[in-house]
Amino acid sequence: MLAPVLVGVSIFCFLLIRVLPGDPVLAIVPETATPEDIERTRARYGLDRPLPEQYGAYMAGVIRGDFGDSIRTGRPVVEQIGERLPRTLELVALGFLLSLGASIVLGLFAALHAGRLGDHVSRVTALVANSLPEFWLGLVLILVFFAILDIAPGPTGRIATGIDYEIITGSLIVDSIFTGNPRALVSALHHLVLPVLTLAVIVVAPMMRSVRASALEVMRSDSYRCALAHGLGAKTLLFGYVLRETMVRVPVLAALVLGNLIGGSVLVETVFSWQGFGQWALRGLLLRDYPVIQAYVLVTASFYVVAFLVADIVQAALDPRIRV
Amino acid sequence: MDHKNSDRIGERHGLTRRQLFELGAGLGLVLTLTPSGSFAEGREELAIAIPADLGGWDHDYLAFDLVGLAVMKNCYPFMIEYGVKEQGGARVMDTGTVEPVFAESWESDAEGKVWTLKVRKGVKFPSGNEMTAHDVKWSKDRAFAAKANVAGVYRLIGLSEASQVEVVDDYTVRFTQSQPSDLSNHIQIICLFVYDSEELKKHATADDPWAKDWATKNPQSGGAYNVADYKAGQEIVLEANPSFPLDAPRVKRVKLQVIPAPANRRLLLEKGEIDIALGLSRRDIDDLRGKSGIEVISSPSNEFVFMPMAMGTPPFDNPLVRRAMAHVVPYDAIVANVYNGNARRSTSPVPLDMPGHSPAGYPFGFDIDKAKALLAEAGTADGFESEIAVLAGDVAQERAAVLVSSAAAQAGIELKVTPLDPGTLFQRRSEKTLPLQIANGQMWVNDIEYLLAVCLTPTGFLNYAGYDNPRIVEIFQTLNRTSDKAARNTLFAEVQGILAADVPWLVLAQPHFDLPVSAGVSGWVQPVDGLFRLRYLDA
Numbered sequence: 001m002l003a004p005v006l007v008g009v010s011i012f013c014f015l016l017i018r019v020l021p022g023d024p025v026l027a028i029v030p031e032t033a034t035p036e037d038i039e040r041t042r043a044r045y046g047l048d049r050p051l052p053e054q055y056g057a058y059m060a061g062v063i064r065g066d067f068g069d070s071i072r073t074g075r076p077v078v079e080q081i082g083e084r085l086p087r088t089l090e091l092v093a094l095g096f097l098l099s100l101g102a103s104i105v106l107g108l109f110a111a112l113h114a115g116r117l118g119d120h121v122s123r124v125t126a127l128v129a130n131s132l133p134e135f136w137l138g139l140v141l142i143l144v145f146f147a148i149l150d151i152a153p154g155p156t157g158r159i160a161t162g163i164d165y166e167i168i169t170g171s172l173i174v175d176s177i178f179t180g181n182p183r184a185l186v187s188a189l190h191h192l193v194l195p196v197l198t199l200a201v202i203v204v205a206p207m208m209r210s211v212r213a214s215a216l217e218v219m220r221s222d223s224y225r226c227a228l229a230h231g232l233g234a235k236t237l238l239f240g241y242v243l244r245e246t247m248v249r250v251p252v253l254a255a256l257v258l259g260n261l262i263g264g265s266v267l268v269e270t271v272f273s274w275q276g277f278g279q280w281a282l283r284g285l286l287l288r289d290y291p292v293i294q295a296y297v298l299v300t301a302s303f304y305v306v307a308f309l310v311a312d313i314v315q316a317a318l319d320p321r322i323r324v
Numbered sequence: 325m326d327h328k329n330s331d332r333i334g335e336r337h338g339l340t341r342r343q344l345f346e347l348g349a350g351l352g353l354v355l356t357l358t359p360s361g362s363f364a365e366g367r368e369e370l371a372i373a374i375p376a377d378l379g380g381w382d383h384d385y386l387a388f389d390l391v392g393l394a395v396m397k398n399c400y401p402f403m404i405e406y407g408v409k410e411q412g413g414a415r416v417m418d419t420g421t422v423e424p425v426f427a428e429s430w431e432s433d434a435e436g437k438v439w440t441l442k443v444r445k446g447v448k449f450p451s452g453n454e455m456t457a458h459d460v461k462w463s464k465d466r467a468f469a470a471k472a473n474v475a476g477v478y479r480l481i482g483l484s485e486a487s488q489v490e491v492v493d494d495y496t497v498r499f500t501q502s503q504p505s506d507l508s509n510h511i512q513i514i515c516l517f518v519y520d521s522e523e524l525k526k527h528a529t530a531d532d533p534w535a536k537d538w539a540t541k542n543p544q545s546g547g548a549y550n551v552a553d554y555k556a557g558q559e560i561v562l563e564a565n566p567s568f569p570l571d572a573p574r575v576k577r578v579k580l581q582v583i584p585a586p587a588n589r590r591l592l593l594e595k596g597e598i599d600i601a602l603g604l605s606r607r608d609i610d611d612l613r614g615k616s617g618i619e620v621i622s623s624p625s626n627e628f629v630f631m632p633m634a635m636g637t638p639p640f641d642n643p644l645v646r647r648a649m650a651h652v653v654p655y656d657a658i659v660a661n662v663y664n665g666n667a668r669r670s671t672s673p674v675p676l677d678m679p680g681h682s683p684a685g686y687p688f689g690f691d692i693d694k695a696k697a698l699l700a701e702a703g704t705a706d707g708f709e710s711e712i713a714v715l716a717g718d719v720a721q722e723r724a725a726v727l728v729s730s731a732a733a734q735a736g737i738e739l740k741v742t743p744l745d746p747g748t749l750f751q752r753r754s755e756k757t758l759p760l761q762i763a764n765g766q767m768w769v770n771d772i773e774y775l776l777a778v779c780l781t782p783t784g785f786l787n788y789a790g791y792d793n794p795r796i797v798e799i800f801q802t803l804n805r806t807s808d809k810a811a812r813n814t815l816f817a818e819v820q821g822i823l824a825a826d827v828p829w830l831v832l833a834q835p836h837f838d839l840p841v842s843a844g845v846s847g848w849v850q851p852v853d854g855l856f857r858l859r860y861l862d863a
Contacts, residue, residue, distance in 0.1 A: 022751045029476075029785065030473050030476060030477065035783060041472075072379050075380055075540055083557070139587060147591055156583060156597070275556075275582060
């Protein structure tokens with residue numbers, strides 16, 4: 001499944017960005033550039049060749065693990081992905097886990113209190129949170145917790161300046177644990193609080209609604225009513241019936257949310273100076289840095305495919321009726 | 325810096341409010357026991373917020389990346405530099421003087437064609453290698469091989485081959501231009517930077533003889549500052565170079581923090597976490613004026629804001645229409661409302677302070693009646709519709725466009741303001757398909773010959789108007805081989821007379837460069853090329 005999806009996505013992306021107005025070469029040449037300089041620069045990046053030839057060369061490189069060189073920086077794209085992607089994955093993974101946990105708890109709570117005040121409050125709160133633009137929410141959190149209350153770090157990136165750390169995986173949490181660097185670990189966690197919260201708040205609502213709806217469906221099912229009528233304990237009902245069956249539906253939605261988080265973290269990254277994968281791609285898009293945009297789309301598409309594959313496997317494990 | 329104090333108090337009491345927040349966040353993420361420490365520790369050190377990381381460390385191959393070029397201006401060794409002068413109560417670069425930096429001397433022959441550079445003896449790169457004439461030669465050979473930035477600019481002064489740069493002895497290099505040029509000093513101030521050739525040769529390979537791969541990833545040092553630390557995407561730490569041959573930089577350590585969002589740069593300055601916020605909008609800067617602990621340094625600048633008209637597209641192919649347009653621009657209102665008075669009225673396409681500037685270059689003022697009369701004479705008495713393209717997100721450009729649009733409506737001209745993203749804007753500029761647009765220009769070389777080369781001759785990269793006047797081209801070619809001051813001044817005057825008749829641009833304003841800094845930061849010298857020189861800063 002992965003290969004045909006990626007080939008299709010790569011062709012579509014390759015053509016689309018070349019149809020868009022904007023010439024990457026014009027963004028990088030100096031003001032003294034002559035038409036000859038511009039053509040020479042275009043040739044240096046292979047942009048003077050016919051499109052099928054460009055695409056063929058690009059895909060041949062991708063198969064070898066070479067995504068080309070960034071037009072703006074001249075550096076290999078794969079190297080920049082290695083720098084940027086772990087930063088975003090760390091942020092997204094924590095935001096995802098937080099939102100998943102919160103949505104299960106809140107969804108079950110709302111279902112168990114369906115039609116009552118707790119249900120209404122949790123649903124409305126989640127809906128409001130879901131309606132907030134993430135950049136706005138991020139800025140508000142910065143204003144409140146950094147500018148006014150002074151209890152959160154400024155939006156200066158992933159770690160306080162002046163702290164040395166060693167890069168192994170690119171995830172500051174993992175690397176600081178591996179290298180036994182508690183100062184870096186604390187600072188990294190410190191800087192993760194607000195961006196993770198921002199990401200989690202934004203995506204909690206759809207997952208929570210799904211959990212609530214599934215739980216209510218389970219609670220209306222014959223098997224649940226039979227168990228209830230037989231006088232099974234509340235814990236057994238919750239964990240043995242409601243939670244287990246409710247969870248069957250969560251993986252697919254969670255995969256969708258995870259994919260959206262990876263693709264949509266760019267605004268949160270910008271607000272918190274995160275310098276992650278999304279922010280890198282946005283800059284690439286603005287300057288029409290073709291290799292950067294193509295790599296971003298391929299990597300994001302791969303994540304979607306892998307996330308849905310994992311979701312299918314998890315769903316099959318939770319529900320024996322489903323086969324992958 | 326209140327923020328610093330609060331952290332220090334916290335240390336004494338064991339638990340800060342910030343730490344309480346982390347413990348109480350309920351996220352299972354944070355158990356912190358120490359403050360973040362993300363602030364400057366003293367006035368020997370400055371923290372500066374920059375909007376983006378640099379694209380790479382190799383000057384020869386760097387894309388047109390102003391952050392990267394600015395950082396390199398401070399950490400690469402440059403042989404010569406402009407002097408400094410006072411202007412309007414501010415310190416600006418004096419483009420009429422040249423100061424040897426790593427050079428001991430820089431002189432030309434009587435004709436201005438052969439230039440001799442003597443390198444200071446005993447200056448060492450951070451690697452311990454001595455800087456010699458061989459480094460200069462190797463660096464310029466590399467530049468010609470790269471066929472990129474330096475090689476492109478060198479063409480303007482008749483340097484097109486590596487053989488024109490010769491080592492005379494270990495400390496002397498000779499540049500032999502194909503023709504004398506009045507721009508030689510200016511161009512060499514841009515281009516005469518030097519690599520540590522012995523160091524780079526260690527990283528060269530058969531496939532990469534100029535060590536491009538290594539130089540792109542690894543910071544080069546040896547200028548006024550050395551790069552002490554670089555964390556990609558986060559910060560660049562510069563430390564004063566003890567081997568810098570002129571006055572040592574007053575600020576010994578500078579942290580350049582990458583903060584992409586302007587709102588965050590402003591906030592961090594207000595909170596005292598940084599000392600200088602670069603790249604803020606006019607509106608943010610105006611809001612910061614008068615705030616406690618913040619000062620705004622204001623300098624006259626050579627940046628100019630103009631509105632090229634597509635001279636190949638009706639109705640702007642008609643000079644009468646272009647003249648009419650020049651009378652519908654509310655010049656004073658733009659200075660007052662867009663720049664809050666912190667700008668000068670432009671009076672020629674040749675920027676103010678550029679030698680040879682004359683108000684005769686733009687004899688127009690806001691006068692709707694004259695505009696209507698000219699439109700009638702052009703056969704467009706009923707006006708017309710068009711659009712003004714601006715860079716999306718550039719508040720000053722958008723506000724100027726709105727003012728022009730409102731004023732033009734009084735003459736029956738309906739102008740729609742169209743924000744465009746950078747990629748689309750560059751493309752449409754190149755295609756000359758924008759009837760009207762607002763652009764900001766800053767000539768790296770303060771000379772009309774250079775202005776003509778890049779903006780007002782047919783092959784000029786910034787010739788957004790598609791301006792093509794054979795006499796202007798002829799004058800440019802004459803200037804290219806004329807060093808006599810009187811003759812050049814005569815040609816400068818003629819250029820401005822032609823521009824006044826042709827009106828390729830509407831010249832809107834020449835805004836001051838305003839820089840918000842924490843109180844006590846001083847010494848800013850306004851660079852002609854927009855690339856900050858940190859060595860002059862004091863705190």
